[in-house]
Amino acid sequence: MQILKTIVSLFFLVVVISCKKNQDLPPENIQIAFLADVHFQDIYGTFQDANYKGIKNPVTGEFVNIRTMNSQLKSTRIFNENYFAFLAALDDISKRGIKIVVLPGDFSDDGQPIHVKGLRRVLDKYSEKYNISFFATTGNHDPVRPFSKEALKKDFLGEGGKEQIIASSESKLKPLQDGQLKPIITSGIKNWGYKDILNEMSDFGFYPKQDYLYWETPFSNYTYTNYSFKEAREASPLEKRVYPIQHNTAFLPDASYLVEPVEDIWLLAIDANVYIPKEKTLGLESNPDDYTGASIGYNNVLSHKNHLVDWVKNVSAEAKAHGKTLIAFSHYPMVDFNDDASLEMKAFFGSNKMQLHRVPNEDVSKTFANAGIQIHFGGHMHINDTGVRTAAKGTLFNIQTPSLAAYIPAYKILTVHSDYEFDIETVVTDSVYNFNKLFPLYEQEHTHLESIEKINIWNKDILKTENYKEFTKWHLKELTRLRFIPKDWPKTFTDAVLKSSGKDLLLMGQNNKQIINQQLASKKWLLNDFENWTGFDMVFDFYRLRSADELAIADIGLKRLEQYQFVCDQLAKSGDETFALWQSILMKTVNGYPSNHFKINLKTGSIERINP
Numbered sequence: 001m002q003i004l005k006t007i008v009s010l011f012f013l014v015v016v017i018s019c020k021k022n023q024d025l026p027p028e029n030i031q032i033a034f035l036a037d038v039h040f041q042d043i044y045g046t047f048q049d050a051n052y053k054g055i056k057n058p059v060t061g062e063f064v065n066i067r068t069m070n071s072q073l074k075s076t077r078i079f080n081e082n083y084f085a086f087l088a089a090l091d092d093i094s095k096r097g098i099k100i101v102v103l104p105g106d107f108s109d110d111g112q113p114i115h116v117k118g119l120r121r122v123l124d125k126y127s128e129k130y131n132i133s134f135f136a137t138t139g140n141h142d143p144v145r146p147f148s149k150e151a152l153k154k155d156f157l158g159e160g161g162k163e164q165i166i167a168s169s170e171s172k173l174k175p176l177q178d179g180q181l182k183p184i185i186t187s188g189i190k191n192w193g194y195k196d197i198l199n200e201m202s203d204f205g206f207y208p209k210q211d212y213l214y215w216e217t218p219f220s221n222y223t224y225t226n227y228s229f230k231e232a233r234e235a236s237p238l239e240k241r242v243y244p245i246q247h248n249t250a251f252l253p254d255a256s257y258l259v260e261p262v263e264d265i266w267l268l269a270i271d272a273n274v275y276i277p278k279e280k281t282l283g284l285e286s287n288p289d290d291y292t293g294a295s296i297g298y299n300n301v302l303s304h305k306n307h308l309v310d311w312v313k314n315v316s317a318e319a320k321a322h323g324k325t326l327i328a329f330s331h332y333p334m335v336d337f338n339d340d341a342s343l344e345m346k347a348f349f350g351s352n353k354m355q356l357h358r359v360p361n362e363d364v365s366k367t368f369a370n371a372g373i374q375i376h377f378g379g380h381m382h383i384n385d386t387g388v389r390t391a392a393k394g395t396l397f398n399i400q401t402p403s404l405a406a407y408i409p410a411y412k413i414l415t416v417h418s419d420y421e422f423d424i425e426t427v428v429t430d431s432v433y434n435f436n437k438l439f440p441l442y443e444q445e446h447t448h449l450e451s452i453e454k455i456n457i458w459n460k461d462i463l464k465t466e467n468y469k470e471f472t473k474w475h476l477k478e479l480t481r482l483r484f485i486p487k488d489w490p491k492t493f494t495d496a497v498l499k500s501s502g503k504d505l506l507l508m509g510q511n512n513k514q515i516i517n518q519q520l521a522s523k524k525w526l527l528n529d530f531e532n533w534t535g536f537d538m539v540f541d542f543y544r545l546r547s548a549d550e551l552a553i554a555d556i557g558l559k560r561l562e563q564y565q566f567v568c569d570q571l572a573k574s575g576d577e578t579f580a581l582w583q584s585i586l587m588k589t590v591n592g593y594p595s596n597h598f599k600i601n602l603k604t605g606s607i608e609r610i611n612p
Contacts, residue, residue, distance in 0.1 A: 030265060031098045034329065034412040036379025037106040037403035038086050039077050039141065041067070042118025043438075050186035055157055055164070059440045065114075068163060069442045070449065071155035073458045073478040076382055078471075079109065081435050082405035085468055087122070088432045089404055089411050094130040098413065100261055101132055103204070104379040104401060105139025105331025108197075110151065114188035116142070116200045123204060135205035137269040138197070138255050139331035139380065140295045145288035146252050146275045147193040157441055161448030193288065194253040195238055205259055205269055208232035214260035217241050218311035224322055243307055246277045250286060256308060258315055265416070266319050268373075270308060270330035274300035296357065297332030297380065298364040309371055316372020325419050329377040332358075335365045335387030335398035338546070339592035341585045348581040353488040355381070365389035369396035374602050375422065377414075382406040384426060384549045386593040388607060395605035400595075404429055407472040408548040408555075420602040423610070426551065426595065432468035439463045456482060473555070476547060480540050489539075493578055498539065502530030502567055505538075509570030509579070516570075523566070530563060538564050538586075545589045550596040561590060 043064045046053065054065040067079040093101060108115045123134050144151075152172040158164025158181045165183040167173055168190035173183055198206045208215035214227055219242075220235035222228070242251040255271040273294035294300075301308055312328075319326040336342050342359045349356070358381065368376070369391035377399050385400035402410045408428055415423040442463055449457045462474040485494055497505065506527070510516050513527070520527060541564070544552040553561065568583035594609035601608075 030100070030262065030416045031096070032100045032102060032265075032267075032327065032414045032416075033093045033098045034102045034104060034377045034399075034401045034414065035086070035089060035404065036104040036331075036377070036401035036411075037077065037139070037382055037405060038103065039079070039082060039106055039109055039403070039405045040086060040115055040119040040122070041079055041083060041109040042115050043080055043083050045114040045118045045188070047114065047184070047186035047188040049188070050184055052166075052184045052186070055159060055441060057438070057441060058444075060437065064438065064441070065166075066157050066438055066441065067153070068155050068157045069445055069462075070458055073462075073475060074483050076479065077403060077405040078475055079405075080438055081432070081468065081471060082403075082409075084434045084437070085404040085409050085429050085432045088468075089427075089429050090122070090126050090132075092427065092429070093411075094126060094132065096413075099130075099132055100265075100267075101134050102267065102329050102377065103134065103136040104329045104377055105137050106141045106379060106403075107136055107139070107201075108142040110144050111142040111192040111197055112151070112189050113192055113196070113200075114186075116192060116197055120200055120203075127203075133261050134203075135259060135261070135267055135269060136201055137205075137330055138194070138271050138273050140273060140293055143193045143197055143273075144191045144293065145193060145291050146273075147286065147288040148196055149191045149193070149288040151189055151191040153189060157445060161441075161444035161446070191288075194255060198238060198255060205257060205267070206255055207236045212259050212261060213263065214258070214266075216258045218243075218254060218256050218307055224318055243305065245304060250277065254305070254308075256311070260324070264324050266315070266324040266326045268312070268315055268326060268328040270312070270328060272297050272301050272305070272308070272330045272332045274304050276300065276304060295380075298334055298360045298368075302361075302363060302367060309367060312368065312371045312373060320372070323419070325416060326372070327375050327377070327414065328373050331378065332380050333360055333378040333385075333387065333398055333400055334368050334373070334376050334396060335360060335389050336362075337381050337383060337385045337387060337398075337400055339385070339588045341588035344581050344584045344588070348578065348585060349488055349490070362389075365396055365398070366391045369394050375399070375414075375600070377401055377412065379403070383547050384408065384410060384551055384595050386549075386595045386598070386607070388593055390605060395602075397600050397607065399424060402426070402548065402551075406547060407476040407544065408469060408551045409472050410548075410551065421599065422602075423597075423599045425597045425610075428469065428551065430467055430469035435468040435471060436463075436465070458482070473544075476543055477540055480543050481536075484543065485539065490578065493582070494535075494539075497535035500535045502533045502535075502538075502563060503527055505535060505567050506530055506570055509567065509572070509574045519566075523562075525563075525566075530567070533560065533563075538567075542586055542589060549592055550594065565590070 043066050053063040056063050072079045126132050150169040150172055152167035154165045156164040156166050162181055164181050166189050168187055210229055215232045222231045238253050241254050243254050244251055257269050259267050275291035275294050278290050336359055370393040373396055375397050379401050382403035383400050384402040387398040389396045401412050410426050410428045413425045446460050458478055465471040541556050568586055571579035572583040597610040599608050
């Protein structure tokens, strides 16, 4: 009997040792979901210090705090419906059994207490129910400035379809105009700075936890081999995570961290927010308005936050030495996100248009590729895109994660097959429960705008959309009409192109119908086929491609894209440099790197499209 017990004990000992050894093997088929720019606005949140519940939905009877349709159709992000889209994406992630979710910045509307607290409640719910670990980094909307500041939003939807001002302080108010609703004053709409946001979001990577296998910051001085949770906790207070600016006269917080949530996976969260002083500052108690916003990203990191480069080099070397798979993420792109058409776009639009000031310089890509970053997930631009740069010491794959608050709403799933083979899939969030729940309130708004004879009212057809993806398409279409074209496009081009049919544009480039018909015949097209679309359709589809890349091709159709290419080729032959630039921009936008479903190989530095 004793011999039998000994044999059984030895058997279990072998099993335990074997299991422990298996845990030390490189992770395979681990999945990580990336949700960038969710811009969470808690539409059901309540202001604890104000006697205001919001506006009552005439259909459901619920009170909500939402922004006007007019404001969100002139913004690059949807403010209200993305609340439901975010929940739908998290439900999808939980059904897939994914246990690690990354939020690469702009997780809030503008760092307001009401929205950050609401987001935490949502993340806590999914953490507890589905055992999901969330990891976030800061974007330029969270925080808007390094320190908390008073704020105001004038575009909430109020009674009778009017705009409702909500401010954190009366000091932000201006004299009311006739017909304006009385402002609501609440601290819940304040713009929180780093300290308050990180305290509220502390469970989501910003501070060490007992169950993390490893955690560090650019300022901690322990190593992987001598790591202890106690030391990590002692190094984690925000006052110990600051860097000098303005000739060491001021110090700003840096929320960067490295975490090992599961065996051999290192997530590198880079805080690429850079707030540049407008004037001499006095330290951590400085006025937040003494600083610019942080929307530029890595171009300013190289000039004002260079300690991050040294830290990244060290982390990359340590990851290699310890056999860790390093996945970097931050809010900002590290590679040109315009399919390498930025030079042509600057010549066509002007260097201060089309958000071209946010395009990272080639030095950025080169610096971080040489520092050892091979896979980086970014956000900020609300686009689906892949950029690749090879430098002396390696190849950097920059994966731009689309926003759930813009066209096409989607998130990314990274599957780790080995320490050098990865699969990246883009998951579209098309069907969203309750996406049209707020439409009755927008009806009231539209009626009000008509009653005051508002110029350029938004198109009410958006309220006929049947799913969330279609809603985001309408959002982009109205955004193109109401903001992008008037703000960014050369008037000479839009006057000549927008209202012209494809046929008119074709003849504009080549006025010899006989030659045109001969060329069309070889493609089995007729000239009249080009009467079905206008120059505005072409410009709008350019924005669809720029936003969604490969995901937009199915919506537009290959035949239409071929017609655009044919027309642009003809226009380019007209001798007009503007048309030649437009042809180059559009064609580069169509022919970028794989961005929908693809695999990358770090050994070979290759990227390969996976057909759906």
